[in-house]
Amino acid sequence: MTKLLIAVAVVLIYLFLPKSPSVISKCPDYTSYASTPHPPYSNGPLKLPFMRPSEDCRTFHSDTIESIIEEYKSKLKDPDLARLFENAFPNTLDTTIQWHDTNMPRTFISTGDIQAEWLRDSARQLSVYQKFITMDESLLTLIKGAILQQAEYIIDDPYCNAFQPPKKSKIEPRIPSFDDVTPRPDWSKVFECKWELDSLASFLTLTNDYIDNSRDFSILDNELVTQALIKIASVLKQEMISTFQPNGELNRVRYTFKRTTNIGSETLPLSGYGNPLNAVGLIRSSFRPSDDACIFQYLIPSNAHMYTELTRVIPTLKSYNDPKIMSVSLSTILQSIADSVYEGIEKHAIVNHPIYGDVYAYEIDGFGGVNLMDDANIPSLLSLADVGYLNKSNKVYQNTRKMILSSSNPYYIRGKFISGIGGPHVGLKYAWPMSILVQIRTSDDEEEIKKLLEIIKTTTGGLGLIHEGVKVNSPMGQSYTRPWFSWANSEFAKTIIDLGDRKPWLIFHDKTLDKE
DSSP: HHHHHHHHHHHHHHHHOOOOHHHHHTSSOOOHTSSSSSSSOOOSTOOOOOOOOGGGGGGGHHHHHHHHHHHHHHHHHHHHHHHHHHHTTTHHHHHHHEETTTTTTTTEOOOOOSSSSSSHHHHHHHHEEEEEGGOOOOHHHHHHHHHHHHHHHHHHHHHEEEOOOOOGGTOOOOOOOOEEEOOOOOOTTEOOOOOOOHHHOOOOOOOOOOHHOOOOGGGGGGGHHHHHHHHHHHHHHHHHHHHHHHHOBBBSSSSSEEOSOOOGSSSHHHHHSSSSSOSOOOOSBBBBBBOOOOOSEEEEEHHHHHHHHHHHHHHHHHTOOEEEEEEEEEEEEHHHHHHHHHHHHHHHHHEETTTTTTESEEEOOOSOEEEEOOOSSSSSSSGGGGOOOOOOOOOHHHHHHHHHTTTSSSSOOSSSSSEEEETTTTTEEEHHHHHHHHHHHHOOOHHHHHHHHHHHHHHHSSSSSSSSEETSSSSGGGEOOOSBBBBHHHHHHHHHHHHHHHHHHGGGHHHHHHHH
16 A cells, blocks of 8 residues: 555656656657647637647646636637637746746746746746636745746846756756846856846736735745845946936946847947936836837836836835845835836826827937837837736826827738737737737727737637737738747736636636626
């Protein structure tokens, strides 16, 4: 009997814990796997394939997530939409948990086809699971490990956006960018070092969501989290200064970035400093969430995202664990930054558009320079309501939404089969499904939502996964970028769960609604 129990325990450990790199290395390369349809196919007209890796090749297992997949499959009235959810919802757990130490805990999450961890991407990849963590201790530990791993990265290199696997993981690191960056990063830990304000905001999102859902305030007792928050406060204060002093002398700029490239959006002008800024209470961001260089470095969506997350973490710090810096409480410092950012946005980033009236600018420089556009990557102007900066009924937001979903936005890419916001990152022929998903989540118009769901469903290239960008004139979305982009798949699953909560009659069987 004892031998039988031991055997059963060994099998359970094998099935439910993250697989070691040696096991995963025997599995098919998922980038190739995701480029080819696999049976069984859905019962809908699109016959979408089943794209999850085999169970022994999945990088993490959660009983709770598996039960939710089955629940939604039974509720969704469109079998093609159900298959898309079945593929997309677990994609991060199935494919990107490259290393997870349950004891420390620590978690390393790749972005998908690139074996590096972006702070923003990984936070949003995990965000779709946050509401379920009290139902599954292993899922809670996974996300706690991701917070502590990100905290380590931020303490060492707070200006960087993408990181190598930790040495303890024994995963072979990829060759980093080796750009000309100050402050110089530790390239053994860093994959790319672009200063993106939303990277630090995303760490706060990950932490705030974890605390809100788990009520585990003790994570603030962890020295890594405390030190990361202090480092964030220091960087934000540094990046609020003007380019010039009142006497015309240059202020010392902490961060510079130069890359040898023939692509203008991959480096910063003026010897890596970026275009000048006049302080108006906002925080500089040299790069956008797309990893493209800012034209004007006061990036409004990222400032709005940071403001939102600061207003979430400040009351938590005040009520639980509020460390002091030079005799001033951390929450007091962060509150002053948040107040400054909000005033800066509302006073300087709302401009009058000749067609749409008062709208939010995408970027400004504090001298009067304004960039009116939007990019697909979150945070974006479209996502201001989604990230919690404002209510979607806000008049300026509604004006902005109309502007950026029209030809007045140079990166609203229109085509025969798909139209949506794109960006310079992949060129002018591609719309990003991610932007369409945000459009759904920020809409109460049911006809708009149904139309957009149909576009998403019919432009996966027949692969049943959400891609980075889709060529707008490609039938069924057969021409796309990145077959395996885990962040976009999480955003799709989040959208379906949102509709299930907000407008279930649009996607669920009538019989399901009767039972509820």
